[in-house]
Amino acid sequence: MRRLTYSIIGVLAAAAIAIGINMFADARLANVQADLTQGHIYSLSPGTKQILAGLREPVTLRLFYSRQLGSTVPSYGIYADHVREMLRDYASHSNGKVKVEFFDPEPFSDTEDRAIAYGLQGVPLDTNGTKVYFGLAGTNLEDDERTIPFFQADRERFLEYDLTKLVYDLSNPKRPVVGVMSSLPLEGNPQEMMMSRGRGGGQPYASLVLLRQTNDVRMVPTTAQVIDPDIQVLLVAEAQHLSPATEYAIDQFVMRGGKLMAMVDPWSEAMASTPSPTGMPPDDTHADLKKLFDAWGIEFDPNKVVGDLTGAWRVRGGPDQMTPVSYVAWFNIRDGINHDDPATADLQQVTVASAGALAKAPKSSIEFTPLLSSSSRSEMLPVDDVKMPDPAKILAGFKPSGGPRVIAARIHGVLKSAFTGPPPLEKGQKRPANFPAYKAQTDKPANLVVVADSDILADRFWVRVNDFFGQQVATPFSDDGPFVANLIGTLSGSDALIGLRSRGDTNRPFTLVAAMQSEAEAKYRQTQQALQQHLDQVEKQLQTLRSGGGEGGEKGHAEAVITPAQQAAIDAARQDIIQTRGKLRAVQLELNRDISRLEDEMRVFTIVLVPALLTVLAITIGLMQRRRRARARR
Helix, strand or coil: CHHHHHHHHHHHHHHHHHHHHHHHHHHHCCCCCCCCCCCCCCCCCHHHHHHHHCCCCCEEEEEEECHHHHHHCHHHHHHHHHHHHHHHHHHHCCCCCEEEEEECCCCCCHHHHHHHHCCCCEEECCCCCCEEEEEEEEEECCCCEEEECCCCHHHHHHHHHHHHHHHHHHHCCCCCEEEEEECCCCCCCHHHHHHHCCCCCCCCCHHHHHHHCCCEEEECCCCCCCCCCCCCEEEEECCCCCCHHHHHHHHHHHHCCCEEEEECECCCHHHHCCCCCCCCCCCCCCECCHHHHHHHCEEECCCEEEEECCCEEEEEEECCEEEEEEEEEEEEECCCECCCCCCCCCCCCEEEECCCCEEECCCCCCEEEEEEECCCCEEEEECHHHHCCCHHHHHHCCCCCCCCCEEEEEEEECCECCCCCCCCCCCCCCCCCCCCCCCCECCCCEEEEEECCCHHHCHHHCEEEEEECCEEEEEECCCHHHHHHHHHHHHCCCHHHHCCCCCCCCCCCCHHHHHHHHHHHHHHHHHHHHHHHHHHHHHHHHHHHHCCCCCCCCCCCCCCCCCHHHHHHHHHHHHHHHHHHHHHHHHHHHHHHHHHHHHHHHHHHHHHHHHHHHHHHHHHHHHHHHHHHHHHHC
16 A cells, blocks of 8 residues: 555656646746757758848748648648748847748738738649648848748758848848959840841840849959959959959959859850951860969869760761761750759759869868769860861760769868969059059958859850840750859858758658568569469450360350350469459558558657656656655654
8 A cells, every 4th residue: 555655656746747847948948959850950050140140130031821731731731840940040049130920821811912912922722722822021121022932842951041041131132243254245246236237136145134133243354453342253254365463353352252253164165156356266265264273272174175975965967967966065964963052952954065174183172062063974075176076076986984074163261362462564554543452361261163164154055045026035945044143142142151051851751661661562563563464364364265265165166155164264263363362462461560560669659658767767766765865864
């Protein structure tokens, strides 16, 4: 009786302890978290915390989520929980600068009207046309708006990047200033415009038009000695024959923290096809930044181009050949796109033409992250092969080896200047009044993007431009323009924003269950195939028997009578089918039984065993304390 009393007291004490712990945790530990997930998907990165801590103006984030969506598609319910928890984290780390609001836009409600007004996307959930919402609208004090129309499940890995980019844009509403230095006629070739007589010739590159949609683009001459301090990102694309003074200006722009996207090229197809004043094609269209690259630890050989059989364009084999062949110097990149980088995650195809290869110098300390790479079926070709190309001849001698090759990469690290001071001026040059003092290296890690192909900018390799009643309409067939625009977009943000990468998602499959299902399904498929083969044989046998053939029958008789022997054979076949199907059901039943057993064991562990262990622990602690008190009284 006494033991029973002690046991009851112990259980009550354990319950009291559990209730007390919950009350204490709710009051004192509400904001304490321990993220034990793989990839720490519920924890904010240092870059995001840095941006949130530096917010100067309040930002309001409004999540519009239809609970009906989560009820119908449970995976979206889990994703919505992830979004809500992350938004709460943003608010808690922002020192009161981020305010979060949650809405459930029911059909035909004022809340739904508000979601539509923000431009959020409603998705039909059923045949009745009921729309659900799962988007975010952000505003600042100046009524600027940024939205995520609908949280796509395949972008959950980039949820933190998308949210942080939205908050950063709202806290920095001015359009980024992007400088463009290039020898290409990006704004349109005046000669083509004159020749076309206003019929659409000489139009600006579509990639430049796309870039201007979200940025304040300023053209920088290839003779510049100083880069305007207002420029946040400098795009140097196929800038030929730069003087030391201009190279020094680019170098010092980077040393002072400017973001650079450099597009070099062993052979520019766009430059080669641009009409020259003399009407003759150029002999050399390459562009590089050798002096800068050597100092920064980047390798680029302007005498070699990358050829790739995978994705190679089909072109005419020669002037006298009509049969198309694979021209390996022009190819589409699909599998070689880095989908872990936010700028390239959603790209499906990027086309390059006569591109070069990049590599990290052996003794360099920079971080070198590939963005575009050729396939393993690639080879380096002499640049002379593509100047007056014979695609059939190049293909005949093509021998893939040593691939893949990196064609575009992110560069991150502390960089040293390629100069020891300002270079001497050429005859007739003068220093500008705003010429800055020399800086030997970057104060913090620099962020660059280097691309070994400038033809990514050219219209012919990513858009088809058609005349539509006097208007030029560009229809993209590749993602070259978005590739450039996205990279400029990431560079124009904070360094903390650039450092964000893909994270894990909330879909955490049970690997043991998946393995069991795969193993059982393989066995199931084998049995199914054996059954199908047997059924085919039986059907042929039945056809033969029913037509009067077989042992003991009159083959070929239109109305043959089935003999007792034939009927016995048919009955045996039917019985065999029943038994085989029974075995098949047994395999499927065993599969479900094993999975159900595992699920039951997991439920027992989480629902019964863990609380039981805690209860036993509480009772043990209570008994130990009672014994200590009893000894103390003695």
